[in-house]
Amino acid sequence: MTTDRTLSRASSYALLTVLALVMVFPFLWMILSSLKDATQIFKPALLPSHPGLDNYAAILLSKGSKFPRWFINSAVVACCTTASVLFFDSLIGYTLAKFSFPGKKLIFLLIISTLMIPTEMLVIPWYALSRAFKWGNSYWGIMFPGMISAFGVFLMRQFMSTVPDDLLDAARIDGMGELSIFARIALPLVKPALGTLAIFNFIGNWNAFLWPLIIASRPAMFTLPVGLANFSGEAGSDWHLIMTGATVAMVPLIIVFLVFQKQIIRGIAMTGLKG
Amino acid sequence: MTLAKKRAITAYVFLALPLVFFIGVRFGPMLYMMGRSLTDWSLLRKSNQFLGLANFAAVLGDPVFGKAMANTARYALVGAPIVIALSLAVALLLNGIARGKGLFRLIYVLPYITPVVAVSWVWRWMYQSPPMGLINRLLGALGLPAHAFINNPKEALYSILGVGIWVEMGYCVTIFLAGIQTIPQDCIEAARIDGASESRVLRSIILPLLMPITFFLAIMEGIQFLRIFTPVYNMSSQAMGGPLDSTKSAALYIYQTAFTKFEMGRAASASLILFAVIMVVTLVQVRFFDKKTNY
Amino acid sequence: MKRFRGIGLVLIVLMVLAAQAATAEQVKITYWQYFYQTKVELMDKLIAQFEAKNPDIKVEQVTFPYESYNQKVAASIPAGEGPDVINLFGGWLPMYVKANYLQELPKAAFPASYFKSTYYPFVADSVQFGGKYYSAPTAVRTLALIWNKKLFKEAGLDPNVPPKTLDELVAFSKKLxxxxxxxxxxQAGLAMQPNGQGHSYIREVLFRQFGAAPYDATGRKVTYNNANGVAAVQWYMDRIMKDKVGYPNFSTDDVTAFKAQLAAMNIDGSFRIATLKAVKDLEWGAAELPTYKGVKSNFASFWTHGIVAGVTGKKLDASVKFLKFITSPEAMEQWLAAVGELPANPKIGEKHKDDPYVSIFLKGLPYAHATAYVDEAGQRTLFVNMIDEINLKGSKTADVVATTAAQEQKLIDDFWK
Known part of the structure; x- marks a missing residue:
């Protein structure tokens, strides 16, 4: 029995390790490739013979490289939409959980039902809307569809309903305004949920591809994924630079991931949130 | 004014802007598109003629759309079951080990949180033909024949699907693990004391209790693969969904019709067809699993 | 508080006045082109020179990726969000003119005699529609055979003797x-990339060399669906399937393979000269396209500049000035030096007949053909799929050529309908 157990445990570890290698190897290969120059990258050696950071200098520092701009664009878009989602989603969640008013159920259903409409479909009318209002090639154009997330509303409503009513009523008796009750009493109590929502929203917007691809046509307004997708073009594929770009695009996420791994895993498990 | 009325007004004030958003950016556009799908809406012409269902007929009669839908079905029917089965197996293995669980879990989640565009290019690089492609070099070293992967119409779809599965696994494993942890341990221990074999415990206790989660994942992953776009766009030559349209998904077809041909009316009808398929598949899954899980 | 408001008000009034004064003096025009590094950098320089000469005009350059360029144009100009001066592929002209994106160039600045005296005959013909001129190009491009000297040496070939006929090309590519x-x-002896220059090579070079003109004189009838046309495609297929000297997407694409020294020969355009010269450790040569049974052919194309419909008044005057400048001899010289594309004016080309690269591409011009595309992307895709269908699915060449010809005919008919 015990040998059986050890044996099965050993094979479990073996299987999991093999799979973990499959999962992690592409990342290693990407980083290794990013350290090779234009010639080395086509050579059969696994490890770079003269590892160097020239590729990073080329895409981050060289004049005319749009990469830093794309990086900033992605950061602006991800930060602004996240801030907006945090504010609005928690406000809506709070209102739906803590107020009673005619039409509440209908409004909740209305919001939740938008989860069923896939982005692939909405991009067409969004594009028409952006043309009508001349939002093309602006941060607002990239961000407006993501300013509020229906999923976040759902999540925040769940958490806001755990806030005790007594606390809110006590604040009202003290004469606090409704907005400051929300901001100073309710919000601090749902901090963990806000953290999870923030991380996921950031990741989702950092990685978003389809809509930015459509709305940003000037290279100066590309986000990182769109820039990366346009890296290879008429002048051939500079694989050493593509791999470097991919690495740079991942670094912020890997940092976010390592810092907030607990919240991320709990977030996935808790909600099944999709990025 | 009564207190209740006052608070209701506060609520409406709080909800005003969000409602404008949901109506203006979600429902409005959706209805607008439904209407325009019946017209010859194009960004190339200043015309807006009512066509009735002609766009739907044209899309359904287009062999490329047929091919894209068949490919999409293949992505979903092959992708979702594999990713769910594989993730379940991994989650069970992970649950059985004592040490390193956290580390393994972290590694599996990594592909899920990184940009799909970036990982698509990394895989495209690894799938290259000899002498550049790493996988082909590995095959060569083992004395196996090289594969064209993304350049062969028979292999390309599955090569791209493999990346999709690789990405989605982290998500599914995490959800399964969370689900396993909610299974009461004493229930399992009791069965073991009663002499039930490990496989019996698995079949009679763990798997049935994981049914609701499996059901949830089947729907999520089904939808995810029905909507596949980014890996196909980034891994096929010139983002065309080739070779010979063998990897083109419905979402890519819609994108190309709308944003490279600017036939918006036609693209709108294609996207409504995809939307209908997603809805039907979801409803069928709900009914199917409802019967099986009885909860 | 009040005082500040007063100062603010004065400042705002001053700023508005200053802005009005500035706009009264300056005309701002926008120029669009697709993103190709060397061209974009050169255009920045040309704009600086132009602005120095014309301080009252400001030019803004906007670029888009090649793949989405035409679509952005098509979506923006009818909506009035387009540029004033636009760069477009010569093959798109019929489409642009038909869609009313462009206006006829003012006759005073661009008379017919100007085109006849300054441009190669095929260029002057291609930019003319019903006696009207809609655009003026700076540079033209042709194809040439480029080869890697180091790989020639390794294969025991003389690095300075490229193949001259198709038969030699076959023999060389096998050795390489x-x-x-x-x-x-x-290592590919010869890169085969239909979605790069390959489709043009088949269309305007191989078809003609094998005795099948791709289109009739009007350009509206597909004429390659015959034994000669099939033989031409078969020749291309034999390199991929029989000799296995190269195949589509080998090492990503032909340009990547040639730059990485994984392809010994390629058929590529003159616009690549600057790109390839910048590659470290790459020794390469260019030669006229190999002949077949003594028949020479080449594919010529050009990017041209037009003035967008609806541009009037001061903006039109500024646009005309700008267009004159970027098609001037000095601009052509700089274009050649920075990009490698050939001057569209034969007199300027003449000055470079000793340049080892430029002269080769120039030699192809007298016998080159330009394609009157109606849907460049669509027609390219048809040829790419034709090659894939035969190569990857094993379909019979004659059948595939017949279906491709029928599909292309339909595209053309739909366009002129």
Whole structure:
């Protein structure tokens, strides 16, 4: 029995390790490739013979490289939409959980039902809307569809309903305004949920591809994924630079991931949130 | 004014802007598109003629759309079951080990949180033909024949699907693990004391209790693969969904019709067809699993 | 508080006045082109020179990726969000003119005699529609055979003697191909990339060399669906399937393979000169396209500049000035130096007949053909799929050529309908 157990445990570890290698190897290969120059990258050696950071200098520092701009664009878009989602989603969640008013159920259903409409479909009318209002090639154009997330509303409503009513009523008796009750009493109590929502929203917007691809046509307004997708073009594929770009695009996420791994895993498990 | 009325007004004030958003950016556009799908809406012409269902007929009669839908079905029917089965197996293995669980879990989640565009290019690089492609070099070293992967119409779809599965696994494993942890341990221990074999415990206790989660994942992953776009766009030559349209998904077809041909009316009808398929598949899954899980 | 408001008000009034004064003096025009590094950098320089000469005009350059360029144009100009001066592929002209994106160039600045005296005949013909001129190009491009001298040496070939006929090309490419132990191609003797220059090579070079003109004189009838046309495609297929000297997407694409020294020969355009010269350790040569049974042919194309419909008044005057400047002899010289594209004016080309690269591409011009595309992307895709269908699905060449010809005819008919 015990040998059986050890044996099965050993094979479990073996299987999991093999799979973990499959999962992690592409990342290693990407980083290794990013350290090779234009010639080395086509050579059969696994490890770079003269590892160097020239590729990073080329895409981050060289004049005319749009990469830093794309990086900033992605950061602006991800930060602004996240801030907006945090504010609005928690406000809506709070209102739906803590107020009673005619039409509440209908409004909740209305919001939740938008989860069923896939982005692939909405991009067409969004594009028409952006043309009508001349939002093309602006941060607002990239961000407006993501300013509020229906999923976040759902999540925040769940958490806001755990806030005790007594606390809110006590604040009202003290004469606090409704907005400051929300901001100073309710919000601090749902901090963990806000953290999870923030991380996921950031990741989702950092990685978003389809809509930015459509709305940003000037290279100066590309986000990182769109820039990366346009890296290879008429002048051939500079694989050493593509791999470097991919690495740079991942670094912020890997940092976010390592810092907030607990919240991320709990977030996935808790909600099944999709990025 | 009564207190209740006052608070209701506060609520409406709080909800005003969000409602404008949901109506203006979600429902409005959706209805607008439904209407325009019946017209010859194009960004190339200043015309807006009512066509009735002609766009739907044209899309359904287009062999490329047929091919894209068949490919999409293949992505979903092959992708979702594999990713769910594989993730379940991994989650069970992970649950059985004592040490390193956290580390393994972290590694599996990594592909899920990184940009799909970036990982698509990394895989495209690894799938290259000899002498550049790493996988082909590995095959060569083992004395196996090289594969064209993304350049062969028979292999390309599955090569791209493999990346999709690789990405989605982290998500599914995490959800399964969370689900396993909610299974009461004493229930399992009791069965073991009663002499039930490990496989019996698995079949009679763990798997049935994981049914609701499996059901949830089947729907999520089904939808995810029905909507596949980014890996196909980034891994096929010139983002065309080739070779010979063998990897083109419905979402890519819609994108190309709308944003490279600017036939918006036609693209709108294609996207409504995809939307209908997603809805039907979801409803069928709900009914199917409802019967099986009885909860 | 009040005082500040007063100062603020004065400042705002001053700023508005200053802005009005500035706009009264300056005309701002926008120029669009697709993103190709060397061209974008050169245009920035040309704009600076132009602005120095014309301080009252400001030019803004906007670029888009090649793949989405035409679509952005098509979406923006009818909506009035387009540029004033636009760069477009010569093959798109019929479409642009038909869609009313462009206006006829003012006759005073661009009379017919100007085109006849300054441009190669085929260019002057291509930019003319019903006696009206809609655009003026700076540079033209042709194809040439480019080869890697180092790989020639390794294969025991004279690095200075490229193949001159198709038969020699076949023999050379076989010698230059290398395979690994499993028989996989690891060095392509000749890159085969239909979605790069390959489709133009088949269309305007191989078809003609094999005796099948691709289109009739009006350009509206597909004429390659015959034994000669099939033989031409078969020749291309034999390199991929029989000799295995190269195949589509080998090492990503032909340009990547040639830059990485994984392809010994390629058929590529003059616009690549600057790109390839910048590659470290790459010794390469350019030669006229190989002949077949004594028949020479080449594919010529050009990017041209037009003035967008609806541009009037001061903006039109500024646009005309700008267009004159970027098609001037000095601009052509700089274009050649920075990009490698050939001057569209034969007199300027004449000055470079000793340049080892430029002269080769120039030699192809007298016998080159330009394609009157109606849907460049669509027609390219048809040829790409034709090659894939035969190569990857094993379909019979004659059948595939017949279906491709029928599909292309339909595209053309739909356009002129």
């Amino acid at each position: 191909s290398k395979y690994d132990a499993q028989g996989n191609l690891v």
